[in-house]
Amino acid sequence: MWKSRLAIVLQVGNWRTCPGLRLAPGELRFPIFPLALRTVDLTVPTSNLFMARQNQYRFCFGPWNISEGADPYGPPTRTPQSFDWKLDALKKLGFDAMMFHDDDAVPDIDSKSHAQVMKEARALRRKLDDAGIAAEMVAPRLWFSPKTIDGAYTSNDKKHRQYAIDRSKQSIDIARVLGTDILVLWLAREGTYLRESKNGFQAIERLLEAFDAMLAHDKRIRLAIEPKPNEPMDHAYVPTIGHVLAVASLTRDPRRTGALIESAHCVLAGLDPADEIDFAMSFGKLWSLHLNDQNGLKYDQDKPFASANLRSAFNQVRVLERNGYGKNGEYVCFDVHPFRTTKPEHWLAHLDNSRKTFLRLVEKARSFDEKKARALIADRDYQALDQLVIEHLLGRR
Ligand code: XLS
Numbered sequence: 276m277w278k279s280r281l282a283i284v285l286q287v288g289n290w291r292t293c294p295g296l297r298l299a300p301g302e303l304r305f306p307i308f309p310l311a312l313r314t315v316d317l318t319v320p321t322s323n324l325f326m327a328r329q330n331q332y333r334f335c336f337g338p339w340n341i342s343e344g345a346d347p348y349g350p351p352t353r354t355p356q357s358f359d360w361k362l363d364a365l366k367k368l369g370f371d372a373m374m375f376h377d378d379d380a381v382p383d384i385d386s387k388s389h390a391q392v393m394k395e396a397r398a399l400r401r402k403l404d405d406a407g408i409a410a411e412m413v414a415p416r417l418w419f420s421p422k423t424i425d426g427a428y429t430s431n432d433k434k435h436r437q438y439a440i441d442r443s444k445q446s447i448d449i450a451r452v453l454g455t456d457i458l459v460l461w462l463a464r465e466g467t468y469l470r471e472s473k474n475g476f477q478a479i480e481r482l483l484e485a486f487d488a489m490l491a492h493d494k495r496i497r498l499a500i501e502p503k504p505n506e507p508m509d510h511a512y513v514p515t516i517g518h519v520l521a522v523a524s525l526t527r528d529p530r531r532t533g534a535l536i537e538s539a540h541c542v543l544a545g546l547d548p549a550d551e552i553d554f555a556m557s558f559g560k561l562w563s564l565h566l567n568d569q570n571g572l573k574y575d576q577d578k579p580f581a582s583a584n585l586r587s588a589f590n591q592v593r594v595l596e597r598n599g600y601g602k603n604g605e606y607v608c609f610d611v612h613p614f615r616t617t618k619p620e621h622w623l624a625h626l627d628n629s630r631k632t633f634l635r636l637v638e639k640a641r642s643f644d645e646k647k648a649r650a651l652i653a654d655r656d657y658q659a660l661d662q663l664v665i666e667h668l669l670g671r672r
């Protein structure tokens with residue numbers, strides 16, 4: 276262990292006050308002289324120093340993940356359930372937290388005063404506390420309103436951009452009441468159907484204006500931006516994690532601007548979800564995660580985790596394990612939907628199955644023969660490495 280890369284971080288100075296320094300999970304830093312200004316950073320994962328501490332994962336989903344089966348070509352196939360039924364189901368399935376759009380937390384939100392919204396948010400907080408369930412995040416649902424038809428923060432109409440910013444600030448207030456400091460921003464309509472209809476340079480300025488307004492509104496809120504390359508738009512302005520981090524770097528507080536990765540969105544961008552996870556985590560920026568699956572470049576499928584590509588799911592779990600996802604309190608969320616054909620009596624299976632599969636893959640990641648893999652890598656025998664992974668997933672040791 277000690278022979279592998281030397282794993283020491285020497286830091287001269289107080290890392291909390293030094294911009295540009297990251298403390299990723301699984302790293303050690305030793306502040307030596309707290310007031311000094313310069314840093315020496317020789318960072319290597321501590322997993323090479325100590326026997327791997329095993330992650331404990333916590334799980335969540337949102338009320339919209341118990342969906343009714345409607346698609347663009349047909350009506351619902353299941354009768355909606357109440358919020359209380361969904362909360363009860365979440366608890367019975369052994370999940371730890373729930374995700375909320377602002378109007379999941381406070382229905383018909385646009386028809387209510389701010390005071391009324393806050394009152395209902397407080398009532399929801401009491402209900403969650405009684406159930407022993409945390410709120411993982413709040414996300415403004417900026418894609419339903421007639422005011423966001425042409426985009427929210429990047430709409431061509433100034434009044435509509437203001438609506439989007441005001442609604443986002445209110446979502447932050449709801450998040451604080453519910454006890455979470457994460458505001459998720461899925462930028463659903465920030466893009467174009469027609470390239471000539473908007474100015475891409477200006478769109479980034481408008482996104483920054485909106486993010487800065489949110490960061491100024493609450494000094495503790497963290498923005499977790501969820502990229503997706505298309506659907507509902509033809510082309511989105513923030514399609515990948517690289518774009519998220521680039522935009523984050525230009526905000527008034529890059530330290531409070533990070534990312535949420537959804538597996539299916541990476542597949543839609545033609546990227547490997549495990550690589551996207553590694554990329555975000557190498558910046559210390561993966562603050563939430565939507566695991567699911569997607570069978571290639573088609574409509575957004577939100578399949579159960581690992582349903583389309585078991586090996587890709589294994590690799591996602593492996594990098595989460597390797598990088599210590601969850602050790603800073605992050606949750607594993609499943610943004611999955613039941614198939615349209617699902618009968619009401621099987622309505623929760625996609626959530627239960629996703630978690631089961633995740634935990635099975637954690638076992639697979641922990642029991643993978645890393646020593647053998649390293650030897651094969653050293654010998655550049657990637658044919659054998661390929662087969663090692665396949666045999667492992669098939670269950671043969
Ligand atoms: C849609 C998104 C959405 C967000 C939450 O594609 O995944 O479900 O996760 O706003």
Ligand code: MG
Pocket residue numbers: 501537565610
């Ligand atoms: Mg999602």
